[in-house]
Amino acid sequence: MKRSWPENSPSKPRKAIEELVQGRQFANQLRGLLGKSIGDDGSAPEKDLVLKILSSFTNTLSLLNSAESDVDVDVSQVQPNTQASSPCWDAPKSESSGESCRSNSTVKDRRGCYKRRKTSLTVTKETPTLIDDGHAWRKYGQKPILNAKYPRHYYRCTHKYDQGCQAAKQVQRIQEDPVMHRTIYIGNHTCRTFQNVPELILDSSPNDSPFVLSFDDTFTNKHNHPFLSSSFQSVVKQEHREEMPAAADDITHNNQSSSSDYLVSPDQTALESFYNSMPVLSSSPMESDNGNVISGILVGSADFTDDDLLFEF
DNA sequence: ACCATTTGACCACC
């Protein structure tokens, strides 16, 4: 599950990680200073630049650190034959969703009765700030994670039941850098209710990547990956898919489209090649005055508990 | 009253 460094060179990557962590902490300190003097809207070019630096650090760290990540979702976890084994995820409330559930149990006894979705479409992001991603999330759980300093928070889409939206996310503060939060987006939004989310059109031109996005007329540089375009968003770590027809929930933006309208290709190989070929991180210089726009697309961490907010600045 | 969060309990997976 977790990747590890080659046995013959275990120390160098770790040293690199340490250096990167330190660099990222320095960048965070600088960002804090800038934040105090500039404001918190993220629109200042200085702050934007710092965020990009942070993103670079985080990205590199994430690549190096994936083997140690406590929320690691490795591509190797993809288990195609588990696609149909997630009834509780798709319809967790339904009585029929838990085949393994005790049939005669009371309502209270049905707690935790579900089929855990082992693998699914997931996108891991690390964000230096807690920015509303435009979706409405409801927290449904919090768990302390073994060997992790900070608990993991579980969120589901607010419209899970009224619209059947399957999107969920897990948020956990990164141990090495508590300012950063690692958000794992699971599944894609099928709800139509969005706040502050701009128009986002997936360009499915056949000659290019089927996942190219265009952000209306304010965001047209197609070489930037949708996940990676924000100066706030730091890392798209890994992704794999299972039964979800679309790519990341946040890039679909189906507020104006039904689930069948997803423009992201469901083809897994295309998806993989897309993510393999894309640059690890690219920070768009174009979104600086549209921070809210981009954050609504790319950055998770909408709802946080008090301890999360302690680190907000 | 309604909605969101908290939190202990339950259960699947390893």
Place this chain on the structure above:
DNA sequence: GGTGGTCAAATGGT
């Protein structure tokens, strides 16, 4: 059996 993911009652906020 341990860990992590989810449920749902209890609680709090508006």
